[in-house]
Amino acid sequence: MYREIKLCRACGAANLFAEVMDLGTQPLANDFRLPGEACNGYAPLKVLYCQGCSLAQLSVVVDPQILYSGYPYVTSRSNTMLGHFALLWQAINIECRPDRILEIGSNDGFFLDYCLQNGAKDVIGIDPAENLAEIANARGLFTIPGIFNDSNADKANRHFNGPDVVVARHVFCHIDDWKKFVVNLDVVCRKNTLVVIEVPYVMDTLERVEFDQIYHEHLSYLSINAMNALLDGTPFQLHRITRFPIHGGSVVIMLRRRDAGVTADASVPKFMAEEQNEIGHKWAHFKDKSFFRINKLRDIVNEKCAQGLVCGYGASAKSTVWINACGFKRKHINFICDETKQKQGRLSPGTDIPVMSEKALHTAEYAVLFAWNFSEEIRRKNADWKGEFLTA
Ligand code: TMP
Numbered sequence: 001m002y003r004e005i006k007l008c009r010a011c012g013a014a015n016l017f018a019e020v021m022d023l024g025t026q027p028l029a030n031d032f033r034l035p036g037e038a039c040n041g042y043a044p045l046k047v048l049y050c051q052g053c054s055l056a057q058l059s060v061v062v063d064p065q066i067l068y069s070g071y072p073y074v075t076s077r078s079n080t081m082l083g084h085f086a087l088l089w090q091a092i093n094i095e096c097r098p099d100r101i102l103e104i105g106s107n108d109g110f111f112l113d114y115c116l117q118n119g120a121k122d123v124i125g126i127d128p129a130e131n132l133a134e135i136a137n138a139r140g141l142f143t144i145p146g147i148f149n150d151s152n153a154d155k156a157n158r159h160f161n162g163p164d165v166v167v168a169r170h171v172f173c174h175i176d177d178w179k180k181f182v183v184n185l186d187v188v189c190r191k192n193t194l195v196v197i198e199v200p201y202v203m204d205t206l207e208r209v210e211f212d213q214i215y216h217e218h219l220s221y222l223s224i225n226a227m228n229a230l231l232d233g234t235p236f237q238l239h240r241i242t243r244f245p246i247h248g249g250s251v252v253i254m255l256r257r258r259d260a261g262v263t264a265d266a267s268v269p270k271f272m273a274e275e276q277n278e279i280g281h282k283w284a285h286f287k288d289k290s291f292f293r294i295n296k297l298r299d300i301v302n303e304k305c306a307q308g309l310v311c312g313y314g315a316s317a318k319s320t321v322w323i324n325a326c327g328f329k330r331k332h333i334n335f336i337c338d339e340t341k342q343k344q345g346r347l348s349p350g351t352d353i354p355v356m357s358e359k360a361l362h363t364a365e366y367a368v369l370f371a372w373n374f375s376e377e378i379r380r381k382n383a384d385w386k387g388e389f390l391t392a
Pocket residue numbers: 075076078313314315316317318337338339340358371373374377378381
């Protein structure tokens with residue numbers, strides 16, 4: 001079901017790994033199954049740090065067929081997300097006129113739809129979740145079902161040759177073979193194509209002790225230095241780096257072709273120098289800080305569930321990480337509220353905790369805010385609820 005990694009995915013080093021996090025053997029974070037359905041198994045959740053290029057990566061790669069079959073993750077239709085799209089769209093428009101856009105990991109087409117509504121002329125998506133690609137195609141957004149491999153890169157090229165922008169939002173760290181990814185990027189990019197890669201930023205993960213970003217889908221915790229090591233000897237170079245608050249702190253890494261002859265923005269050396277000063281030290285303390293948070297939430301929930309009904313809010317992958325790290329069962333967290341219809345009626349992976357409609361919140365006295373990345377929006381939406389949100 002999984003294989004152990006032997007080499008650094010970015011710089012190729014074989015033995016520069018330090019173990020910086022170990023959450024034990026865990027269920028797959030998005031494996032929300034129906035009651036009675038068998039789960040897709042468990043795998044180690046351990047992070048190794050490359051002292052050569054500063055990439056942190058999981059010690060194992062779970063078979064993507066298992067990880068992404070019937071994938072329930074749908075990009076949140078939240079105002080927070082729309083606000084982020086507006087900022088990202090603005091950042092792209094400063095670089096070029098984005099008429100033709102190719103999105104890798106386009107999910108159900110939410111972002112591509114946004115692009116079309118804001119002036120893009122033609123878009124293509126590629127997504128491995130067939131159920132989501134189908135939804136996008138039904139909405140008229142041309143989406144190739146599958147991973148970004150050479151055959152799908154060719155298919156994209158047949159639709160339009162040389163997009164103005166290639167976007168990959170929160171997908172790059174799900175990919176195992178980065179060298180092949182860059183080779184296929186070379187296939188789809190013309191000389192002036194802008195490549196926009198958005199990932200959770202490892203420095204935010206570290207500074208805010210967001211250990212709940214660590215799950216089997218997130219194979220890597222990407223630094224700019226690691227990205228630079230990956231691009232060494234390829235046709236692409238770092239072009240501009242920008243931080244955004246979405247998903248607990250993300251970074252947009254823009255790339256351009258070396259032969260486009262564009263000078264990299266000052267943000268590139270700035271981010272690289274800042275990371276070099278801090279990242280090793282921060283990873284060295286990350287595990288202890290994470291377990292402090294885990295123990296704290298366990299104490300809070302144990303105390304509150306003696307006083308009233310405790311539920312969770314947001315059946316995200318993050319919730320699975322928290323729940324299994326804390327060892328919560330239904331007697332601690334009675335249910336998780338989530339607006340996503342596809343998740344309702346299913347069970348939180350590794351537990352007997354059911355996902356229920358957001359309306360169920362009103363039956364609880366306390367709610368652990370697992371979707372803390374949408375905290376403001378969720379608190380506003382539920383201002384009339386008399387209970388108390390809990391966080392660690
Ligand atoms: P994500 O952080 O992986 O996008 O997951 C957030 C989850 O929270 C997702 O399952 C949708 C859910 N959610 C709600 O139920 N209500 C809301 O208002 C928001 C913003 C998210």
